[in-house]
Amino acid sequence: MSQKPLVILAHEIYGVNSHMKKIARLIKTAGYEVVTPNLLGDGEVYRLQQEKTAYEQFTKLERLKTGETIIQSLIRQHAGRRIFVIGFSAGATIAWKCSSMPEVSGAVCYYGSRIRDSLDHVPVCPVLLFFPSYEPSFDVALLIKKLQEKQHPDLEIYQFDALHGFANPDSVYFDRAVFFKTLSIIKNEAAKLPRPVL
Numbered sequence: 001m002s003q004k005p006l007v008i009l010a011h012e013i014y015g016v017n018s019h020m021k022k023i024a025r026l027i028k029t030a031g032y033e034v035v036t037p038n039l040l041g042d043g044e045v046y047r048l049q050q051e052k053t054a055y056e057q058f059t060k061l062e063r064l065k066t067g068e069t070i071i072q073s074l075i076r077q078h079a080g081r082r083i084f085v086i087g088f089s090a091g092a093t094i095a096w097k098c099s100s101m102p103e104v105s106g107a108v109c110y111y112g113s114r115i116r117d118s119l120d121h122v123p124v125c126p127v128l129l130f131f132p133s134y135e136p137s138f139d140v141a142l143l144i145k146k147l148q149e150k151q152h153p154d155l156e157i158y159q160f161d162a163l164h165g166f167a168n169p170d171s172v173y174f175d176r177a178v179f180f181k182t183l184s185i186i187k188n189e190a191a192k193l194p195r196p197v198l
Helices: 018-029 048-060 063-077 090-098 113-117 140-150 176-192
Strands: 006-010 033-035 083-088 104-110 127-131 155-159
Touching: 006 018, 006 063, 006 090, 018 033, 018 083, 048 063, 063 083, 063 090, 083 090, 090 104, 090 113, 090 127, 104 176, 113 140, 127 140, 127 176, 140 155, 155 176
Parallel strands: 006 033, 006 083, 083 104, 104 127, 127 155
Antiparallel strands: none
């Protein structure tokens, strides 16, 4: 019997919070193995109300860079399996960058704002990008336009009439309808891939 496909979850600046744990349970229920490494360090986690502190720590300690190294190492450890990386916000940027690794079968990126710093990146697997209608730090429509101009054959981009955090049930911006829409898109895309032996 083949191993189950592996999903690696790359979290937001908050760490492995209740949102990540809920997503992990959802994915396990779908028949996948899930790994959620803490990119912040031993047990460090922040509440959504601590956004300013979480952001300051994340940037000061260059956790985007260290997080990418952690996820890449985990991917290499599991080489030979079907591996998918799902990331949220900062984790989405990590998932985007990991999509160039030959070991990765697919990536899903929720509101990865720093993808704008890696526009020359070339994915080698199917990638789904989910963006909100608006971000205070950059022009979402312009980023989408620049990504579309690259004409990556396996890149699917969706923009929803929702705000950053729409996929997090703990966020005030959670949009249940949009979240389930994204799940249906993921399910449809997964159906196009060779069926895993569970």
